[in-house]
Amino acid sequence: QKEVEQNSGPLSVPEGAIASLNCTYSDRGSQSFFWYRQYSGKSPELIMSIYSNGDKEDGRFTAQLNKASQYVSLLIRDSQPSDSATYLCAVNLPVGGYNKLIFGAGTRLAVHP
Amino acid sequence: GAVVSQHPSWVICKSGTSVKIECRSLDFQATTMFWYRQFPKQSLMLMATSNEGSKATYEQGVEKDKFLINHASLTLSTLTVTSAHPEDSSFYICSARKEANQPQHFGDGTRLSIL
Numbered sequence A: 001q002k003e004v005e006q007n008s009g010p011l012s013v014p015e016g017a018i019a020s021l022n023c024t025y026s027d028r029g030s031q032s033f034f035w036y037r038q039y040s041g042k043s044p045e046l047i048m049s050i051y052s053n054g055d056k057e058d059g060r061f062t063a064q065l066n067k068a069s070q071y072v073s074l075l076i077r078d079s080q081p082s083d084s085a086t087y088l089c090a091v092n093l094p095v096g097g098y099n100k101l102i103f104g105a106g107t108r109l110a111v112h113p
Numbered sequence B: 001g002a003v004v005s006q007h008p009s010w011v012i013c014k015s016g017t018s019v020k021i022e023c024r025s026l027d028f029q030a031t032t033m034f035w036y037r038q039f040p041k042q043s044l045m046l047m048a049t050s051n052e053g054s055k056a057t058y059e060q061g062v063e064k065d066k067f068l069i070n071h072a073s074l075t076l077s078t079l080t081v082t083s084a085h086p087e088d089s090s091f092y093i094c095s096a097r098k099e100a101n102q103p104q105h106f107g108d109g110t111r112l113s114i115l
Helices: none
Strands: A004-006 A011-014 A019-025 A033-038 A045-050 A054-058 A061-066 A071-076 A085-095 A098-103 A107-112 B004-007 B010-013 B019-025 B032-038 B045-051 B067-073 B076-081 B090-097 B110-114
Touching: A004 A085, A011 A019, A019 A085, A019 A107, A033 A061, A033 A071, A045 A054, A045 A061, A045 A071, A071 A085, A098 B045, B004 B090, B010 B019, B019 B032, B019 B090, B019 B110, B032 B067, B032 B076, B045 B067, B076 B090
Parallel strands: A011 A107, B010 B110
Antiparallel strands: A004 A019, A019 A071, A033 A045, A033 A085, A054 A061, A061 A071, A085 A098, A085 A107, B004 B019, B019 B076, B032 B045, B032 B090, B067 B076, B090 B110
């Protein structure tokens, strides 16, 4: 079982719709969770950090964390074509005395006009 | 805040050359910096983790004598690809983190092409 799992997509949504991206993780010791966006040919860009159960909103983005279910999600409201990118879920795991960021393989989002 | 600068953006050089890539955290002190490699249409692959003032920790399968990492200060880490060959051509990305539970912030990456 992979440590961080995401559906690779592509997830295709129309402009203006809500895009829902999901991620599950295997280690219950994980304490911090992140969503990154990566455009093709570019480096990842941090979108959201979430540390406690519940929802965290920032503009059009909402991150949701459920530690009991080992599940973290990202909702993008009013999706725009510029949101088309690969979204990486990342989980901090304590490994060998330091925290290591484990990435999912990413979900490719396509927002069509 | 949390800006990471990586230089150079592009390198094209001949086989056998050594190439140095710099990674700087501009507005914070990074206790830990990371180096990743990414091949086209593939996931990020962590190469090594570097803490200021100590030796880097390399991931399994990454040759430490080929990929030299120096983390001389809390704002600067360098990756030197020694005697580079065409198979080393890739997108190299650094990241920096202020504290253990904080997110990593990525540089813009360096596209390395070895002829």
